[in-house]
Amino acid sequence: MRLRNCFSVLVMFHLKAVLMASSLVTLTLTQDDDGAVPPSGRYLLAPNEPPDDLNNNLVRQQHRLVHPTFVATASSVVRPNTVYRVNVVVLPASPDLILKAMIIKGRGHQIASATDVADAGSSHDLLLKIPASITDGDYRLKLEGYDPQHPQKALFFREGRLNFRPDFLSIVVQSNRKIFRNGMNVRFRVILTQMNLKPYSDPITVFMLNPQGFVMRRWPSRNPTNGVVTLTYELPSYPPMGNWTIRVEAMLQVYEHKVIVERYYIPFFEVIPFAPAYVLDSDDTYTAGVTTSFHRARVANGNTTVQVHARPVNSSIRDYRLVSEEHPPWSHDFSYQVSLDSVKSAVGSRSLAGWVVRVTTAVHSYFMGETRRAFIETRIIRAQLKFRFAGMKTAVFKPGMPFEGHVYVMYDDNQALSPEKLAAASIVLRPSVTNTNGQLKNLPEIVVPATGEYVSDGRAKKNKLANEFTHWMDRQAEDAEFGQFRRTGVYHYRFTVPRDAKTLRITATYKDGEGDKVSAEMRAVAFYSANDMYVHVATSTEQGRLGENAVIHLRSNFGLQVYSYVVVSKGLVVYGATGSHPHPTKLLTFSVPVSSEMAPTFKLVAMVVSPAGELLADSVTIPVHSFNRFTVNVTAVQARDHSKETVQLVTRTRPGAFVGVSLLRSINYIFQADNALTPSRILKALYKLEPFTNLNYLGRCTK
Incomplete structure (x- = not known):
């Protein structure tokens, strides 16, 4: 035997x-x-x-x-x-x-x-x-x-x-502002969450370091309250200027947050400029504005000087060239039109793409006899569009299985297109395959029409039996399907590759109402399998939510009964299970519960053993919506203090929650510094735990 x-x-x-x-x-x-x-x-x-x-x-x-x-x-x-x-x-x-x-x-x-x-x-x-x-x-x-x-x-x-x-925590430091001056109080919070998004409760040590690296203040063994530590540090009267560091140490994990300290003394009046951060090289002009802040006890009067300079992006500040100098009538709030044609003539360049234009404003006060200057820079970007497929240049597909991906459009310097421009844009994808016999076969086109146009209108004309309600439902479905592209410029396509396909070629064309037209191409090769057996994993859950289930679809070109899958997030195995089907099938659906350990994204790998004994696997990555899950009601009570020097805020939320309030001036909000608590900072802190090695x-x- x-x-x-x-x-x-x-x-x-x-x-x-x-x-x-x-x-x-x-x-x-x-x-x-x-x-x-x-x-x-x-x-x-x-x-x-x-x-x-x-x-x-x-x-x-x-x-x-x-x-x-x-x-x-x-x-x-x-x-x-x-x-x-x-x-x-x-x-x-x-x-x-x-x-x-x-x-x-x-x-x-x-x-x-x-x-x-x-x-x-x-x-x-x-x-x-x-x-x-x-x-x-x-x-x-x-x-x-x-x-x-x-x-x-x-x-x-x-x-x-x-x-x-050593990193096992998600750490974010929130400060009341990004730039401080001498004598100010630096108020900041340290927010610590564990791998499962629960608050960290063990003691931590916080340091305040000056630009030379010397420890100016140390807070040892601070116990977080619901994962939050709130501290305050008063800057000296003559602090060293530069980047100060807030260092957080939890076990062996170290996190550093930078703030800027300057020596600043309140002047009699200030000059505050504003202008767009980017303009296209196809624009003729753009507007730069200036506002001045004067002491309320004086009537300000004087004159104004506006200078325009330009330099290439990769050059130094010394390479600025004077374009023009004007003396417009003084006003506490006025705008100035910058002519890009004049800039081209002054610098002797046919295109301003990759140049920086600086507008300097000098305001002289007759009463004080002082002159205040301020400048603001605007970068000129190329109006050329970039239309590409996401991922590798050469992709891999599985014959007989669905093939999906993303195609995106943006400006040449990676700036997003406006929703108004995308509303009048359309995309046409033309996939074609070469089979094992060498024959070329064109697959059905994928069309993304402009806003107000519908692909179902053509089908409705052919189908005379369709009623108005069905036609209306088709239009609503198309608006939901193409809504992401019209908002972000990213389109998710999906189609099935024939079983006898050997190579795949996709050509995409973009055009909009302004006359811009670009194209892109992607090629793909067939996945190798010794016995021509494949499995494919997909999901119908666009974004997982905590406490809900993610729906997974497992497809194969042979009958399977037993399958296994493993869920991994932040480099650690979270969950694994084995499932079975009563009879052999080529398509099955199962669900996976989404837990807090899977945030901000998790990858599911499904494994199946083929009848020939070959281990086959495929994976899918699903993002997880892990914050902004609870509602907080904030009410401002202004009638409590009749002097209007204080404002009372009343918050209502779940019992036991920690509520932190941070006020920011609107003029500082436009700088988008990394001191405020934003969704992007939370996601960035969570993604730092992913070991991309x-x-x-x-x-x-x-x-």
Whole structure:
């Protein structure tokens, strides 16, 4: 009687290892024909076999009946005060296993360990609690498998290195302003959230450093209130000018926030200019305005001088060239028209794209005998449009499966188009494929019409049986489908590639009502599979929300019954499960609950074993809406103080919530400094926890 037991180990780090053939390491343990295991064992590393002939290797693999039996998934990143998960999927018709995972530091110091019995056709998570006191060092993950009938007999032993990262918190510092002067109070908050978006409650240490790096103030062991620490620092009368640093230390994680300190004394009057930050090189003129702030006890009068300078973007300030100088009538608030044709003539350039125009205003007061100057710069950008496909120049598609992507349009310097310009724009995508016989086949066009035009109007003329309600519903569906492109200039396309396709070519054309027309092209090649078997993962959830489910669609070109998936976010395995279907199917749908650990985005990797024993996988990335989930009511009570020197704010929200109020002058809001609490800063802090590093997987195999 011939017995042959095959064990396959795949350890995937950063999720992408399962998608790359070179990252798959298959460990196969075989037995002799008489059923005895050789003393030394035979371990076959599939990627390392000499590829004498690809077909011979495939025949040899099928002859040996090398089928994967379980898949282990873990992360290559270890963080303090987190739960490290090792997901193990035992495929059906596989023997039970006793799994043991350990994290070792240095020469044998064990940090955490977990043991579990893995049954056939199930998914298990080995949970390893990482202490908060770990430090930087050489960490390794050991994964061992034992026979349940013979616990002393090790079936495999794998080991891989882990990368230590001290960041385990999302830290954001909010200050009352970006630029301070001498004698001011620097009021700031430190907002700390954990990986699961819960507030951090352990003590932290905060420092205030001057530009030379000297510690000016230290707040040790500050306990956050609902994850927030509020502090105040008074600047000296003669502070060093430059960038001051607010440093936050939580365990080994260090976060720094910069503020600017200047020596400033309140003058009798000020000059405040304003102008657009960008203008197109096709514009003839633009408006630069000036407003002055005078002491209310004096009547201001004087004269004004306006100078226009220009220089290339990459040059220094000394390269400014004088374009014009005028003396318009003085007014406390006036506007000035800058002629770009005059700038072209003065600098001797046919195009101003890539130039900076500075408007300097000098106001002289007769009463004080003082002159105040202020300037503002405007960058000239190219009016040329950039129309491209997102992603790699050469994409990969799976024959017979849906193919989707994004195409976007913007100005040449990555500035977004206005919604008014996009409303009159249209896009036409023309996909074509080349099949295995070399024949060219054109697929149906994808048309994005301009606002007010509908693709369904043409179908309604052909279909005489359609009623007005159906026609109205089609128009509403088109407005919802093309609404994203008309707001942002990004369009998400999707179509199905024929089964016999070998190469794919997509040409896209953009044109709008202003006469601009650009085109783009993308090419794609077919995904390689030894047995022409593919799986495809898609989602109908555009944005996941906490407490809700994300709907996942799994498609294949063969009948499948058992599938497994792993969810990863911020470089750590969050969740893994195994599902089954009563009968073989090529399309199934399942849902995944969205938790706070998946913010700001998570990746789901689905794995299926084909009938030929080939491990197939595909992934999808879904963003998560993780903040602005609760409503806060703010009411201003102005009748409490009749002197109008104070304003009372009343907030209403859920019990136990921390409410912080920060007031900002409207003139400072236009600068969009990084001191305010904005959604982009929150997302940026969360995305810093994503370890966008190279893949690392278990590359050593020992008995």
